[in-house]
Amino acid sequence: MSTKHVWLAGATALILTSHTFAAAGNATQGDTTKDSPGVIIVEEDWFFPLRFDSITALNNARYHYRRNEEKAAANEVDKAISWLKYAEGHAMPVTKEKLTSAAEDLESVSKDLRAGNTIAAAHMDWSLARASHALAEWHYYKAKEHYGNNEAHYAAQHLESAVSHLQNAADSAHFEYGPDTVTVFDDVFKDGVLFSEDQTVDHNRLGKHLDTIKSAIEKVGEALNKS
Structure with a gap:
């Protein structure tokens, strides 16, 4: 079994702080830290029920921003930043730089939101899309x-x-995938459901999906670079 770890408070809720994620790489299963009493590390199986939390945070940030609820939006942006930093700490060089850059941009967004500074809707959408794109590539x-x-x-x-992150990035960037890609997206979600029900999926099928997802990542990345 893999030993990619996440931090959980009382084994139930993810602690969304950059300090926690930074410390995770130096700890082992069952460890706690003197700075974070009651926080433990669990194996990757515990990560997957939480794997959509970053999407939720990004969507909530957009929702609150559009309602002019700056502080609430900033809180959700901060959650997304923590996920980016977690991924950054467990990333290969090919994705690490993008995760770091996306987190830094969102930190600036959060600061402006809390200060009541005006953030253009286009910049907000671009920042959220960039974060989702970086997380999609990491996944x-x-x-x-x-x-x-x-x-x-x-x-x-x-x-x-x-x-999920590719769809979120495309929505934020106002980009549309072709029908063939959308079909593969639907198949990927079906496969996720099958595995959650302890069923199996053909290995070659997964390989083909990987190829399609790689292409989709490149396409939305190009759209973001042009915006």
């Missing part, structure tokens, strides 16, 4: 890693998260 490479290790259940669930 893609985690899926690819698990696929190579014949850990299909982990690969399928990381792909499911990647697709």
Whole structure:
């Protein structure tokens, strides 16, 4: 079993602070820290029920921003930043820089929101899309890693998260995928459901999905670079 870890408070809720995520890389299962009493580390199986929390935070940030609820939006942005920093601490060099850059941009957004500074809607959408794109790419490479290790259940669930972030990034960037890509997205979600029900998915099918998701990441990335 893989030992990619997340922090949980009382084994129930993720602690969304950059300090916690930074410390995770130096701890082992069952450890606690003197700065964070009651916080423990659990194995990757505990991560997957939380894998959509970053999407929720990004969507909530957009929702509150559009309602002119700046402080509430900033709180959700801060949650998304913590997920970006968690991913950054568990990323390969190919994605690390993008995660770092997206987190830094959202930190600036959060600061402006709390200060009551005006943030253009286009910039807000771009920042949220950039964060989702970075997380989608991170999940893609985690899926690819698990696929190579014949850990299909982990690969399928990381792909499911990647697709969720790709859809979120596309919505924020006002980008539309073609029908073939959308069909694969639907299939990826079906595979995630199958694994949650302890069923299996063909290994070659996952491989084809990886190829499609890689292409989708590149396409929305190009759209973001042009915006």
